[in-house]
Amino acid sequence: MAEYIFRIFRYDPEKDEGTKGRVQEYKIEVEKGWTVLDALNYIKWHVDGSLSYRRACRHGICGSCGMTINGKNTIACEQQVADLGTQVITVEPLRGFRVIKDLIVDMEPFYDKLYAIKPYLITYTPPPTDKERLQSPEDRKLLDGKYECILCACCTSSCPTYWADKEFLGPNALMKAARFVLDSRDEGWEERVNAIDDKHGVWRCHTIFNCVEACPKELNATRAIVELRRLMLKGRL
Amino acid sequence: MGKFEGYRGTFRCVDNRWLGTDEAKELHEVEGVELHNVHEHDAVIVGAGLAGMYAALEIKKAGFDVAVLTKVFPTRSHSGAAQGGIAAALANLEEDHIEWHFYDTVKGSDFLGDQDAIELMVREAPLVIFEYEHMGVPFSRTPEGKIMQRYFGGHVKDFGRGKPVLRACMAADRTGHVLLHTLWEQCVKYGVRFYSEYFALSLIIEGDVCLGVVAWDLINGGIHVFHAKATCFATGGYGRAFKITTNSHANTADGVAMVLEAGLPLEDMEFVQFHPTGIAKQGILISEAARGEGGYLINDKGERFMEKYAPDKMELAPRDIISRSIWTEFVEGRGIGGERCVHLDLRHLGAEKIKERLPQIRELAMKFAGVDPIDEPIPIQPTGHYSMGGIPTDINCRVLADGKSKWLRGMWAAGECACVSVHGANRLGTNSLLDASVHGKRAGKDIVEYLSVVECFEPLPMDCAKRAVDKVNWVLNADGPERPSELREILQDNMYELCGVFRNEEDLTKMYDIIKDLQKRYQNIHIEDKSKVFNTHLMEALELGHLLEVAEVIVAGALNRTECRGAHWRTDCPGRDDENWLKHTLAWKTEEGIKFDYKPVVITRFVPEVRKY
């Protein structure tokens, strides 16, 4: 057990409208092994039931609890409190999105970017009946480091380019595009390329690498963007 | 003639698209709900896990208007947490047969599974897997480029006589995640309408027909009515009845509770599977692989205690045996530091092997238990994992109003919330992703046939939202002294202790009284957030109400079933009792308490024998 102070961003649209929100402090005892999500749950369940945040699986696979902790984007359920190395811990909603309430942001613009790149396998050749399509382990390997994305938005929210240009597809959608473009089964290049090859698409990225740093799944969206650019320059245009 | 031909014309036609707005308004008028919050869809699915989205996709592809309501954004459903795999006898790497899968599932269920349903599921399994592949699932691949398969407990060759078989189709250790994301992607492609972060609260049932559901819009606040010809529940499991669980915070029994509240029965609710190795205090799953690679289970005295319980198989004995062995150590005072915890020790495997073979497990231990298994053992304890029981359905996923044969017209259920029953008293690993997928698809297909015959909407009863409106208003205005979170903790702590791995009459009676008391105290709760926008405190209070209803049925069923079968282990009963208990439990909630009835198990092929591994 150790004592920590959590400084948590609060915004209640019914009371704080028109303000920039406020910060509320909670001093609590944290047990060994607690994550930031455990601490938030403790506060909600024992101290202040009005504290609002999203959570579901609590083990790093659903992507619900993306937030900014001590200035760094991550998912709260995977962040051990003790690893932060500070006694005072700040918790804020993901930057770059409209705050709905406390730590809950409006994710619609994030999903909209995904829809723009057609986030699904596109094929024209009919698949074999009652059999799988074949894909070599090497081809399958090209999807590693991309397909694991949990849509937590930590990457896009950390991207200065996205802060400046809300039309920018952002690291997440572009990496998702790469996940399909690089899939040996996909035939959707023509349909996807216009969205990607756009001034708000791959060319907007300034390779600042914030997204790589932010990703709790250790995925490298910047590399995916560079791969897409390379494909475009390599004669597809 | 199609199977639904008998229903043609039996609906009184009131389709608002044929009427002027004033009349439409009249027909959709619901007390307490604004007209623009009354939505009409051919089919409404509640739940966006594998079961719900598979159903939606079938319906949408057939050209009908389908909407999916979900408490969490679709890709955040708990299907995504599944790691191991999804079973299908593809024989991609070695000999395997649908018949073997059939037998293993029947045996795994401790012969309580309905064999007609199991046979259908295992037969359709390969087709569903291929369809998933065609949709774009990034399965791991064999050297020839086929779908990769791995071993999983309980799946063996030659009708239980042979060695383990490679049957679990996999995408690394992220199988559930890729299936869930791919289904969502396909739903996006086909334009399925999602109502994300809508919390379903009550069913609309008029006479013996289901007409839709009523839900609360979590983001903006407000009651919405979903008027449908076909309604399908796919609301998942209810592990949150237990303190230690692998389940998501969202798995709170809402769907089954709504069914119960509507006066309908639930089936086999006493059967809840406990996985032996959850991270202590957290319940997060540490997969079988840790023991498969040679991990030891160690008690407070430093003993490898499995020696006493399964000297041959040791740590590789079946899940339920290990769970019970660990619990015996707890009860006899050999938990680490006297607590509900033993050690899963991997240190002897060495840093290299741990890093190479068990990276995900190491990551989980470091992130969630704060220990690196290279240097320290992982503290673990048995964890509530899977709910075998649920809403009784027939093999077409139609909800049975009497639990036996009478369909509640217009309503289907699929996935973990339903009980077909393919898992009987105990589910085999990798069979539940399969169940959710096959039955989601089957429900979808059946709904399509139904919709092709039934053209019209039946008028909504004016008071159809009353129950939901009252529920929400009651919680928002409640100002008693009790905190919902504290009541929930009492429920979860005790359910885990008294209605968990081991059960007996005394404990269960005590648990039943605790629930009755909590239900009373629940009447005196208050919440601290009174606002409408994203009120998670309101949501948690409503979820607690559901958990309390459903826990009562679990405990009453466990008290009632005086035998040991599959996951239900009564220390005060000598063993399995086929003479009296080879039957499904049906349970209703009545004024006088839980009422029971039974139905026979469907046995087509394999006669019950002792379940031995």
Ligand SMILES: Cc1cc2nc3c(=O)[nH]c(=O)nc-3n(C[C@H](O)[C@H](O)[C@H](O)COP(=O)(O)OP(=O)(O)OC[C@H]3O[C@@H](n4cnc5c(N)ncnc54)[C@H](O)[C@@H]3O)c2cc1C
């Ligand atoms: C950690 C873990 C690992 C597992 N590993 C495996 C495995 O390897 N292989 C295997 O076969 N099985 C595995 N299982 C089991 C399997 O994942 C589940 O049984 C299965 O995914 C359930 O799918 P579902 O579609 O029924 O429900 P879920 O995926 O749980 O979806 C439920 C849906 O219902 C919605 N919902 C619930 N209540 C409401 C409400 N009131 N209003 C609106 N929406 C609501 C939720 O938002 C969600 O979308 C595992 C389970 C866990 C917990």
Ligand code: SF4
């Ligand atoms: S790429 Fe990483 S940070 Fe971005 S949404 Fe996916 S998991 Fe989150």
